[in-house]
Amino acid sequence: MIVFNTISETHKYLAALAYNNKSIGFVPTMGALHSGHLSLVKQAREENDIVAVSIFVNPIQFNEAKDLKGYPRNTEKDLSLLENLLSSEDFIFVPTVEEMYPKPVDKKYDFGALGEVMEGSSRQGHFNGVGIVVNRLFRIIQPDRAYFGEKDFQQIAIIRKMVELENLQIHIISCPIIREKDGLAMSSRNQLLSSSQRKNAGILFKSLSDAQSLSANHTVQETCKIISRMINAEPEFDVEYVDFVNEATLQSINSWNEADSIRCFLAVRADKIRLIDNIKIYPFSQ
């Protein structure tokens, strides 16, 4: 695999690939790689001639300065993990902030209702920053396919919308959530949890799994309350939101028969660390 730090050297390399008609699968990441990221890379490796991975902690998608400062970074380790999966022609793009943003950015996306719920309302400006960086990365890498994890399910919907708004011809592929043994969704932020927070963090997946059985004999509102109480009963965790939504629109539902496919989303704070997760719900027929 080859490592590029600048857009110009990446473009030079891409020109040769285009000449040879090679398909490119792209996995954008913020580094501190774990098996969740690597699952996307493996899928991209299977489906494309060339795999491109970017490692860039995007400052403009952070709505809290402390979160950006404390975000885990370990590029050396990331590169050695990728080395094991990638071929000699695959490449990693590791730009600096100045390379990505030589000038101040003022673009504003309108993602409509998709951008106003859950992560959109909890993290002001977050999705605008995600849209801007992914659009820039797409224009630099020019992939045929781009791979994203359902761990950030709402983000996938936002990226699809951005691709539509920007009129890009890129196939967005969603990949399943990879979990730890206790069900905790893998996340770069998990390594920031204290050992006690980590020990108890299985409650997030447990409560999401319980949502399925609770939906058999509780209303949406009751299920929300029970799940929130379960998580809040752990002294180290505070629920920011639990939401049952229509998977197609990401808007909240009020009853189980209101949508064909339903997903439960949650955001939980463990002191300064914020964890998100989601699960598909298969409602029992009422």
Ligand code: AMP
């Ligand atoms: P990040 O580095 O957090 O920006 O994540 C880069 C990509 O990896 C995004 O598409 C995430 O949704 C995906 N990802 C992160 N964690 C997981 C996971 N546990 N399972 C699957 N995909 C993941």
